[in-house]
Amino acid sequence: MTGIETTIDRLAALFGERVSRSQDVRRSHGDDLSYLPAMLPDAVFFARSTEDVARALAICNDDGVPVVPFGVGTSIEGQIHAPRGGVSIDLSGLDAVLAVHAEDFDAVVQPGVTREKLNAHLRDxxxxxxxxPGADASIGGMASTRASGTNAVRYGTMRENVLALEVVLPDGEVIRTGTRARKSSTGYxxxxxxVGAEGTLGIITEVTVRLHPIPAAISSAVCTFPTLAxxxxxxxxxxxxxxxxxRIEFLDEVAIEAANNYSHLALEVAPTLFLEFHGTPAGVAEQAAQVEEIAAEFGGRHFRFATDPEERNRLWRARYDSNPATRALRPGSATFATDAxxxxxxxxENILAARADADASFLRAKINGHVGDGNFHVSYLVMPGAADEIREAERLAARVVERALASGGTASGEHGVGLGKLRFLEAEHGPALGLxxxxxxxxxxRGIMNPGKLGSHPT
Amino acid sequence: MTGIETTIDRLAALFGERVSRSQDVRRSHGDDLSYLPAMLPDAVFFARSTEDVARALAICNDDGVPVVPFGVGTSIEGQIHAPRGGVSIDLSGLDAVLAVHAEDFDAVVQPGVTREKLNAHLRDxxxxxxxxPGADASIGGMASTRASGTNAVRYGTMRENVLALEVVLPDGEVIRTGTRARKSSTGYxxxxxxVGAEGTLGIITEVTVRLHPIPAAISSAVCTFPTLAxxxxxxxxxxxxxxxxxRIEFLDEVAIEAANNYSHLALEVAPTLFLEFHGTPAGVAEQAAQVEEIAAEFGGRHFRFATDPEERNRLWRARYDSNPATRALRPGSATFATDAxxxxxxxxENILAARADADASFLRAKINGHVGDGNFHVSYLVMPGAADEIREAERLAARVVERALASGGTASGEHGVGLGKLRFLEAEHGPALGLxxxxxxxxxxRGIMNPGKLGSHPT
Incomplete structure (x- = not known):
């Protein structure tokens, strides 16, 4: 019996059937939405409480066994892969909304609550x-990967929207960070x-998030441009x-063409912005009129504007369907997604260079972006398991990152490091990586938390 | 010759007259705007470059000599006091605005640039x-204390407005954290x-801050209420x-009475809100009208609104003059300021309890607040050097903090820890303090950075 087997036995003795060695369970916990091959943990523990997590971590820490925190598995850079095996701790069972403080604009949730579940809970x-971030990710996972998405330009990312945490440290100690006060200047x-540590420092077992009022009015607009610039x-x-x-979303020509085909639209195939305005009815109309005027100065055309929900959905259809529409350009393909x-x-210049690279390659790619933040995504269409295609996508994606770093940017705006972007940390952070x-x-x-990823020494 | 004298000699050999042992210079660097008695460093080094800071830190680290970073001395909890002596490193000579990237909404400044200097530089x-934060603080000091102030409710604090830093670590190594990208998910x-480490982890030698567009229109309003609630x-x-x-600022009855006296106003002596709206001309008028309507529902009265700059200044006069007006209630007094x-x-409930405590005391106090953030200030009027009065203010301020902590809040929203709030860290952070x-x-x-403060073990 190896060391890890002893640890799993200790966990099973405590937690019974909530500790699984089944191949299916291990496989579903060693694979995410990325292009990376699965890397399976030796076992999966389905935790249900902070106390569960604390006891399991204390055991794994004693035994020096790797621990990989798992939310709902929607990460896309291999954050939940287990390159060194060990125990995946599944937190999806910690799924209670513990409190909503409407007057204080915050909610306290367990990490397994997904963002859609939280928003359903907030309905009234x-x-x-x-x-x-697109996927119905868990709030704990979103905190751990510093997730953001389309409306970060207005409401911020998880960096700005997490007020406080409960965290279990690797040795099983439970701490609380932050408070429900909106700001503080008392300590590190x-x-x-x-937030953003990707489960390499401890396991988040409670998250206090900021809430925002739903605006009285929402309007949407779409505008086509002669050039990306x-x-x-x-x-x-x-x-x-x-x-x-x-929201200010960009779709490039490939994405528009894909949307026309997939969603039966007749958009002009040109760089296109999708905008959303939040405010009062008069305010959103004024904002849209201002943007229409600005866009016209830069040659924008076909400016369309809507406040009716159904009409708004129609305007944004190309954006909403963009991922399946792009995959439909090449039936059977999967998306190799990178962001910077x-x-x-x-x-x-960064988007145009990514476009030129893709055009010169045998792979097709579409580019979209949360353009107000300078965050863009390149999605390469690869056939699952086609090693040469994945190699080519990796080559192209590396060039996206290298140019972003040379431009004073970052290797990822929101996808994170996982395993996929580890190799760029040195170039981006330099001596700060030592810190x-x-x-x-x-x-x-003892280096048990999600080893082989962020914070580990290169092996 | 003691150890510290040897270190100062080493520094003087390198930097000549920029290393001072003068009593006056030491005194001006061992005292801030707080009620705390001065605690002088053994010497002051006037740095002019990152390289200066790196060489000085390497020497102090070698010798195990305390280092206290100093900006312009506007802190109010003893952040720049030198309880263990050592070398104060004055960064006010690093005062260049290195770059303004208007298209990217950021600026890169040295830490000694004050916020007013930066805004003057941005004029066009x-x-x-x-x-x-009120005072014309240095940007480095503001980053180090996680400063905020009146418009944090809209624009955030230094937590949200610092994009990147250059930092000299205690051993003299220079690192860069963050990039000019507005968001990132690549690492700790x-x-x-x-930000907020109060100079206990390293010395900030460059700050990249976010900039915001000046709104097309600004309007101000004032409204009086029957009760604080x-x-x-x-x-x-x-x-x-x-x-x-x-901005949403609150002044209590004492502050209003003081303003009436000091600024020759005739405001009703009652809880009062001072508001500011940023947007388009139509937008700020709409916002003000909405707030007037909401205020009326809660018994608000004397709602006044202005867009003309001179008229706006007149409306906000009581808020602008609040600190000198309050001190004028007791000629010769100084302010013992606390915040939570x-x-x-x-x-x-927290403000009312602070008011009741003050009313039951022999000290006068006024209360104001950045009420949108839940951040409030209590200013006790004490005679400089009156030990019994300072003890009483400390007693009252401690009760302010204890109630804030019992309410799920924090011991300081923006003043920081310094020496004044060290004793509350354990109660606020619990086991996280160990981390x-x-x-x-x-x-x-080696524990050389601003020792005896944040992060130090209790002595």
Whole structure:
């Protein structure tokens, strides 16, 4: 019996059938939405409480056994893969909304609550949790990967929307970071240390998130541009005009063409912005009119605007269906998704270079972006298991990252590091990477938390 | 010759007259705007570059000599006091605005640049750096204390407005944290670790801050309420209505009475809100009208509204002059200032209890607050050097903090820990304080950075 088997036996003795060695269960916990091959844990433990997590961590820490926290498995850079085996701790059973404080604009949730579940729970409060990475991710996972999404330009990312945490440290100690006060200046910002740590420092067992009022009115707009530069310049001018746009999404020509085919639309195949405005009825109309005027200065055309929900959905249809529409360009294909984030003044050149690279490759790709943040995504269409295609996508994606870093940007705006972007950490952070490793060693001295990823020494 | 003298000689050999042992210089660097008695460093080094800071830190680290970073000395909890002596490193000479990227809404500054200097520099860009703690603090100091102020409810605190840092670690190594990209998910958020660390982990030598567009229109309003609860309920309802108020300041009856006397006003002596709206001309008028309606529901009266700058200044006069006006209630007195921050639903009870405590005391006090954040300030009027009065203020301030903590809040919303609030860290953070000490030990193994404060073990 190996060391790990002893540990699993100790866990099974405590938790019974909630500890699984089944191949199916292990497989579903060693694979996410990324292109990476599955890497299975040796066992999966389905936790139901903070106390469960604390007891399991104390055992694994004693035995020096790797622990991989698992939410609902929607990460896309291998954050929940288990390259060194060990125990996956499934937190989806910690799924209670513990409190909603409507007057204080916050909610306290367990980490397995998904964002859609939280928003369903908030239905009658007039409040919403706006961070939206696309997938119905768990709030704990979103905190751990510092997730964001389409409306981060207005409402911020998980960095801004997590107020407080309960965390189990690797040795099983339970701590609380932050409070429900909206700001504080009393000590190191441990909350922000765990947000984005990708489960390498401890396990989040409770999250206090900020809520936002649902605006009285929402309007949507779509506008087509002669060039990408014109679209980006429109966004910059819009933000310089202090127009508080809630979403500004970009789709490139490939994405528009795919949407026309998939959703039976007749959009002009050109760089296109999808906008959303939040405010009062008069306010959203005024914002849209201002943006229409700015867009016209940069050659924008076919500006369409809607406030009726059904009409708004129609306007944004191409954006909503963009992922399946793109995959439909190549039946049977999967998406190799990468993202990067740059200062917005460098966005045009970065996207154009990514486009040129893709056009020169045998792989098709579409580009979209949360353009108000300078965050863009390149999705390469690869056949599952086609090693040469994945290699080519990796080559192209690496060039996306290298250019972003050379532009003063970051290797990922919202997908995170996982296993997929580990190799870029040195180039992005330089000597600060040493300090990250010191931090990791201080928080997780035995190195059991999600090893082989963020904070680990290269092997 | 003691150890510290040897270190100062080493520094003087390198930096000549920029190392001072003068009593006057030491005194001006061992005292801030707090009630605390001065605690002098043994010497002051006037740095002019990152390289200066790195060389000085390497020497002090070698010798195990305490280092206290100093900006412009406007802190109010003893952050720049030198309880263990050592070398104060004055960063006011690092005062260059290194770059303004108007399209990217950011600026790169040295830490000694003050916020007013930065805003003067930005004059022709249409952009502003909005974080405003009152004093003309240095940007480095503001980052280090996680400063905020009146418009944090709209624009955030230094936590949200620092994008990237250059930091010299205790051993002299220079690192960069973050990038100019507006968001990132690639690694531990070291930027947020140094923001609010109060110079206990390293010295910030460069700060990249977010800028915001100056709104097309600004309007101001003032409204009087029958009770504090009515004022706070108006704020909650305003925020629930998604009205993006830029500032919501509260003054209590004592503050209003003081303002009437000092500024020759005739305001009704009652809880009063001072509001500011940013947006388009139509937008700010609409926001004000909405708030007027909400305020009326809660018994608000004397609602006045202005867009003309001179008229706006007149409306806000009582708020602007509040600190000198309050001191004028007791000629010769100084302000013993404390702050706390609570979930807004608990604000009324906390302020009323602080008021009752003050009314039962022999000290006068006024209360004001950045009420949208749940952050409030109590200013006790004490005679400089009157030990019994300072003891009484400390007793009252401790009760403010204890109630805030019992309400799920924090011991300070924006003043920070310094020496004044060290004793509350255990009560606020519990076991997380141990993790903060581990973090401190990992970043500053020899314990030279601002010792005796945040992150130190109790002595």
């Amino acid at each position: 409060t007039g409040l919403t949790f706006p961070v939206d 910002d441990l909350t922000r240390v765990f 014109a679209a980006v310049d429109t966004v910059i001018a819009t933000m310089q005009s202090a127009i508080p746009v809630a 984030c740059v200062p917005i003044s460098r966005l045009t 990250m490793r010191s931090l990791k060693a201080a928080f997780d001295p | 860009t249409g952009l502003t750096f909005p974080v405003d 958020d070291l930027t947020r670790v140094f 009515a004022a706070v309920d108006t704020v909650i309802a305003t925020m629930q209505s998604a009205i993006p108020v830029a 921050c609570v979930p807004i639903s608990r604000l009324t 903060m000490r581990s973090l401190k030990a990992a970043f500053d193994p």
